Amino acid sequence: NAGVTQTPKFRILKIGQSMTLQCTQDMNHNYMYWYRQDPGMGLKLIYYSVGAGITDKGEVPNGYNVSRSTTEDFPLRLELAAPSQTSVYFCASSYRQGTETQYFGPGTRLLVL
Amino acid sequence: AQKVTQAQTEISVVEKEDVTLDCVYETRDTTYYLFWYKQPPSGELVFLIRRNSFDEQNEISGRYSWNFQKSTSSFNFTITASQVVDSAVYFCALSTSGGSNYKLTFGKGTLLTVNP
Numbered sequence: 001n002a003g004v005t006q007t008p009k010f011r012i013l014k015i016g017q018s019m020t021l022q023c024t025q026d027m028n029h030n031y032m033y034w035y036r037q038d039p040g041m042g043l044k045l046i047y048y049s050v051g052a053g054i055t056d057k058g059e060v061p062n063g064y065n066v067s068r069s070t071t072e073d074f075p076l077r078l079e080l081a082a083p084s085q086t087s088v089y090f091c092a093s094s095y096r097q098g099t100e101t102q103y104f105g106p107g108t109r110l111l112v113l
Numbered sequence: 114a115q116k117v118t119q120a121q122t123e124i125s126v127v128e129k130e131d132v133t134l135d136c137v138y139e140t141r142d143t144t145y146y147l148f149w150y151k152q153p154p155s156g157e158l159v160f161l162i163r164r165n166s167f168d169e170q171n172e173i174s175g176r177y178s179w180n181f182q183k184s185t186s187s188f189n190f191t192i193t194a195s196q197v198v199d200s201a202v203y204f205c206a207l208s209t210s211g212g213s214n215y216k217l218t219f220g221k222g223t224l225l226t227v228n229p
Contacts, residue, residue: 031215033215033217040122040221040222041221042204042219042221043204043217043219045216045217048216050215056215088156090158092158097210099144099145099146099165099208099209101148101163102148102160103160104157104158104160105157106156106157107156107157107158
């Protein structure tokens with residue numbers, strides 16, 4: 001099993017550009033999550049999904065969108081990138097609800113200039 | 114509301130020293146789960162342990178041990194005979210079975226540096 005994979009590893013965006021961060025898991029997990037990690041601030045939940053076709057907002061959803069058309073994939077869309085979105089983004093998955101162990105992807109480092 | 118506090122921002126030790134990373138949590142739920150993750154300099158998040166609120170037994174895994182005390186709402190992590198490879202940021206996290214059961218609340222992390 002590859003676990004949770006994310007692409008790209010690193011990206012530089014200009015202000016106002018858009019992009020999609022890809023996340024795929026091969027563990028047949030129902031729950032998937034997107035977090036952002038800012039220096040010294042731990043991880044904050046952006047969006048999560050409890051299964052294909054079902055998504056919901058986390059703590060910091062503004063400026064992002066998600067979709068979940070399959071169990072395996074959970075892409076995160078940034079529209080109109082802003083410098084405040086400079087961060088490291090982690091995708092995670094768990095078999096069931098959040099009390100189960102969440103397994104994380106390697107992260108995507110995004111720089112918005 | 115859930116909250117996790119890791120009061121130690123940075124710790125520096127010399128190899129072979131023992132080191133304890135503190136974690137204090139807050140929740141009103143009676144059923145909850147506590148986690149520790151390791152983030153080495155390469156950046157990935159590595160799962161270390163998951164413990165539920167009904168199991169207060171301490172756990173040992175090699176050089177790692179965890180001390181869970183509900184009375185003080187703490188879930189501390191000790192590395193015995195630290196090694197340079199233990200250098201990383203360590204995160205404590207909390208999840209509950211209540212209304213926000215999707216959510217993993219992280220502390221801000223403790224940067225551990227083990228010097229040779």
